[in-house]
Amino acid sequence: MSPKNAFYAQSGGVTAVINASACGLIETARQHPDKIGKVYAGHNGIVGALSEELIDTSLESCEDIAALKHTPAGAFGSCRYKLHNLEENKAEYERLIEVFKAHNIGYFFYNGGGDSQDTAYKVSQISEKMGYPITCVGIPKTVDNDLPFTDNCPGFGSVAKYVAVSIKEAALDIASMCNSSTKVFIMEVMGRHAGWIAAAGGLAAEKEGDAPHIILFPEIAFDREQFLARVEQCVKQYGYCVVVASEGAQYEDGRFLADSGNKDAFGHTQLGGVAPTLATMIKHSLGYKYHWAVADYLQRAARHVASATDVEQAYAMGKAAIEFALAGRNAVMPIIVRESDKPYSWRVGEAPLSQVANQEKKMPIHFIKDNGYAITDSCREYLSPLIQGEDYPPYVNGLPHYVTLKNQLVEKKLRTEFKFD
Amino acid sequence: MSPKNAFYAQSGGVTAVINASACGLIETARQHPDKIGKVYAGHNGIVGALSEELIDTSLESCEDIAALKHTPAGAFGSCRYKLHNLEENKAEYERLIEVFKAHNIGYFFYNGGGDSQDTAYKVSQISEKMGYPITCVGIPKTVDNDLPFTDNCPGFGSVAKYVAVSIKEAALDIASMCNSSTKVFIMEVMGRHAGWIAAAGGLAAEKEGDAPHIILFPEIAFDREQFLARVEQCVKQYGYCVVVASEGAQYEDGRFLADSGNKDAFGHTQLGGVAPTLATMIKHSLGYKYHWAVADYLQRAARHVASATDVEQAYAMGKAAIEFALAGRNAVMPIIVRESDKPYSWRVGEAPLSQVANQEKKMPIHFIKDNGYAITDSCREYLSPLIQGEDYPPYVNGLPHYVTLKNQLVEKKLRTEFKFD
Numbered sequence: 001m002s003p004k005n006a007f008y009a010q011s012g013g014v015t016a017v018i019n020a021s022a023c024g025l026i027e028t029a030r031q032h033p034d035k036i037g038k039v040y041a042g043h044n045g046i047v048g049a050l051s052e053e054l055i056d057t058s059l060e061s062c063e064d065i066a067a068l069k070h071t072p073a074g075a076f077g078s079c080r081y082k083l084h085n086l087e088e089n090k091a092e093y094e095r096l097i098e099v100f101k102a103h104n105i106g107y108f109f110y111n112g113g114g115d116s117q118d119t120a121y122k123v124s125q126i127s128e129k130m131g132y133p134i135t136c137v138g139i140p141k142t143v144d145n146d147l148p149f150t151d152n153c154p155g156f157g158s159v160a161k162y163v164a165v166s167i168k169e170a171a172l173d174i175a176s177m178c179n180s181s182t183k184v185f186i187m188e189v190m191g192r193h194a195g196w197i198a199a200a201g202g203l204a205a206e207k208e209g210d211a212p213h214i215i216l217f218p219e220i221a222f223d224r225e226q227f228l229a230r231v232e233q234c235v236k237q238y239g240y241c242v243v244v245a246s247e248g249a250q251y252e253d254g255r256f257l258a259d260s261g262n263k264d265a266f267g268h269t270q271l272g273g274v275a276p277t278l279a280t281m282i283k284h285s286l287g288y289k290y291h292w293a294v295a296d297y298l299q300r301a302a303r304h305v306a307s308a309t310d311v312e313q314a315y316a317m318g319k320a321a322i323e324f325a326l327a328g329r330n331a332v333m334p335i336i337v338r339e340s341d342k343p344y345s346w347r348v349g350e351a352p353l354s355q356v357a358n359q360e361k362k363m364p365i366h367f368i369k370d371n372g373y374a375i376t377d378s379c380r381e382y383l384s385p386l387i388q389g390e391d392y393p394p395y396v397n398g399l400p401h402y403v404t405l406k407n408q409l410v411e412k413k414l415r416t417e418f419k420f421d
Numbered sequence: 422m423s424p425k426n427a428f429y430a431q432s433g434g435v436t437a438v439i440n441a442s443a444c445g446l447i448e449t450a451r452q453h454p455d456k457i458g459k460v461y462a463g464h465n466g467i468v469g470a471l472s473e474e475l476i477d478t479s480l481e482s483c484e485d486i487a488a489l490k491h492t493p494a495g496a497f498g499s500c501r502y503k504l505h506n507l508e509e510n511k512a513e514y515e516r517l518i519e520v521f522k523a524h525n526i527g528y529f530f531y532n533g534g535g536d537s538q539d540t541a542y543k544v545s546q547i548s549e550k551m552g553y554p555i556t557c558v559g560i561p562k563t564v565d566n567d568l569p570f571t572d573n574c575p576g577f578g579s580v581a582k583y584v585a586v587s588i589k590e591a592a593l594d595i596a597s598m599c600n601s602s603t604k605v606f607i608m609e610v611m612g613r614h615a616g617w618i619a620a621a622g623g624l625a626a627e628k629e630g631d632a633p634h635i636i637l638f639p640e641i642a643f644d645r646e647q648f649l650a651r652v653e654q655c656v657k658q659y660g661y662c663v664v665v666a667s668e669g670a671q672y673e674d675g676r677f678l679a680d681s682g683n684k685d686a687f688g689h690t691q692l693g694g695v696a697p698t699l700a701t702m703i704k705h706s707l708g709y710k711y712h713w714a715v716a717d718y719l720q721r722a723a724r725h726v727a728s729a730t731d732v733e734q735a736y737a738m739g740k741a742a743i744e745f746a747l748a749g750r751n752a753v754m755p756i757i758v759r760e761s762d763k764p765y766s767w768r769v770g771e772a773p774l775s776q777v778a779n780q781e782k783k784m785p786i787h788f789i790k791d792n793g794y795a796i797t798d799s800c801r802e803y804l805s806p807l808i809q810g811e812d813y814p815p816y817v818n819g820l821p822h823y824v825t826l827k828n829q830l831v832e833k834k835l836r837t838e839f840k841f842d
Contacts, residue, residue, distance in 0.1 A: 013598070045601075165725050166719050168821065176496075176498055177434070180500040292715065293715055298719075304586050395811055399625065402590075
């Protein structure tokens with residue numbers, strides 16, 4: 001009997017290292033041809049499974065698969081699509097089983113954040129509830145660092161490094177200019193509900209007085225007067241003020257500082273524009289000359305300044321997913337277990353998908369200083385190991401050399417097209 | 422007779438490599454103790470000369486001076502302060518001479534862009550018009566790449582590399598997501614009157630269809646309908662659309678797309694917000710989901726991804742400034758002369774300050790494709806050598822190790838304070 005094939009898909013917002021997980025998974029699967037046939041990657045995530053658009057990764061060279069380790073974003077395409085509950089839309093699951101059967105798929109690997117692990121969990125129930133034998137393993141990924149159980153999420157360490165490096169550099173810039181020009185610099189970073197990424201900006205401050213002088217966390221209600229007073233105090237004391245603002249920064253009543261009014265496919269409000277909102281507030285109230293930056297995609301795609309620790313862990317999660325599957329584990333997700341801070345050491349652990357799905361890990365409140373504007377030493381101890389090490393991509397002609405795969409689709413075997421809602 | 426001391430100052434917006442010029446200047450000066458005494462750096466540029474705040478660089482260790490080569494921004498502080506004409510404000514020049522005399526200063530080095538070279542030129546006239554013997558050499562610097570005579574400006578190559586790398590990375594991100602999510606990504610970059618930095622984004626496109634699909638140059642009048650049609654066409658053809666927008670993008674009547682209404686010390690309108698303006702336009706007219714980034718200071722401070730060519734040239738300009746001064750050249754500026762594109766080679770040349778000052782080098786119109794949205798092959802040939810090579814700073818604890826100098830001020834010798842306007 002030929003071994004079962006595997007389905008792998010990337011889901012949700014991509015990161016600088018999600019392809020490193022794909023690399024770990026495919027390279028490890030290739031070492032077990034007796035147990036795992038081909039690895040099919042979903043074209044645009046789970047949507048590729050439903051629409052029977054399966055990429056045959058066996059057609060990619062070893063060199064190209066290895067190059068995934070240094071290539072940011074989702075090499076097979078990602079999606080923001082959440083499966084319904086089995087009770088709500090049985091057709092989705094029947095379709096998945098149809099596709100899995102047609103392509104002899106016995107393993108399902110889903111690489112994503114909280115919403116995606118929810119999807120992975122639902123697929124894992126197919127075995128039990130619909131009698132189709134499938135081994136389902138989630139692979140953690142999210143720049144938001146908000147998955148439970150795992151000490152940290154692959155993707156976060158690199159965005160943390162990007163933000164800390166950027167703040168350190170921009171702070172030198174404004175420090176040079178503040179005597180006769182710009183007094184306030186604001187950098188807006190991602191993190192819808194949790195302040196992990198904003199907190200990472202705090203790593204740039206190595207001694208008292210260093211930038212950033214103010215971090216705005218979603219966890220701490222924004223108080224306009226207090227904020228403006230703090231900006232003024234910093235400008236008077238240090239000559240300038242550097243602010244890191246989470247896109248999720250919000251007023252006491254839960255209103256985001258900058259709510260664009262748009263919503264994404266999950267019904268989440270689409271954010272953007274905290275930095276200009278704050279800049280205008282400062283200009284009008286204090287009159288300071290300002291500059292602001294919104295890093296947006298640049299921060300999560302910045303493979304050029306990725307954390308080596310992050311790359312290593314992302315790879316390890318992909319590798320572990322195969323190992324878990326081969327060990328017959330179903331409905332689980334490999335996690336990162338921290339064994340010690342100094343020296344930093346970690347190992348691969350395991351969490352049940354039933355408990356991972358739809359849980360958000362918030363910043364512990366003791367990671368935020370009492371004034372609400374800075375990180376504590378324990379937060380620094382937690383964050384610092386995650387940005388350690390550089391792992392530069394190769395450069396050709398002055399630019400990083402990122403791989404573009406062939407992404408050849410497997411011939412469709414089903415006669416029907418799936419109708420998306 | 423003890424040799425004359427030198428005054429060096431940084432001026433205007435700082436860059437990732439202006440300190441590399443300082444490094445080249447100070448290291449070279451130290452090799453000629455018989456001809457150049459101490460190098461005094463102006464605390465916050467020319468303002469430091471007027472206020473007699475002189476930093477004694479001889480107190481900095483060789484290691485720290487060497488570290489300037491990999492440290493972004495202005496290590497001695499910069500300023501936006503333009504000297505008046507000799508006729509308008511003779512007191513400024515009399516004060517300079519007073520300070521120069523008090524500290525035995527016979528060399529004046531000014532590191533900056535167009536406005537700063539104007540200041541350097543005015544100082545150079547002191548010899549002739551006011552009888553104080555001083556050798557004055559400008560050192561080119563500006564991310565805007567708009568100085569005349571020199572093939573390119575130190576500082577530009579690194580911001581060009583940052584923008585090209587960032588666009589390449591963000592384009593992979595949106596390509597991964599466009600099937601079910603974001604369709605348009607807009608990155609706003611610096612460049613008030615010239616599209617050099619925006620053009621550099623074009624280097625990310627290595628083959629037909631690659632991002633960026635649209636570049637908005639200040640040189641080409643913005644046409645809303647044509648722009649929206651092009652965005653729609655790209656989304657239909659490629660699945661997504663990446664836009665690089667210069668902060669200086671403007672309508673036919675010269676109105677900037679996003680005019681904040683603020684002005685800087687030179688009377689220039691302070692810009693920012695083209696990206697959100699375009700995003701809103703696209704959302705309202707085409708309904709596409711968008712993301713946007715404004716790099717602002719991040720782009721010009723990004724020493725972590727500096728161009729090795731740029732670092733080398735910045736260092737060479739500082740070194741050449743000393744060599745010119747020692748050769749008795751006055752009122753000149755070292756420039757970069759391109760000798761060939763492929764293989765790229767260049768040498769140090771010389772331009773007269775009288776002709777450099779207040780001239781802006783625009784993008785040649787044949788560098789922009791006929792459709793107004795892309796760069797031509799000749800533009801690519803010009804730009805490509807400038808981003809070649811990586812020159813990573815050392816990292817400690819996951820962050821670049823940038824030097825902070827002692828910056829000890831020389832004891833004041835004058836009894837009076839200078840009164841700024």
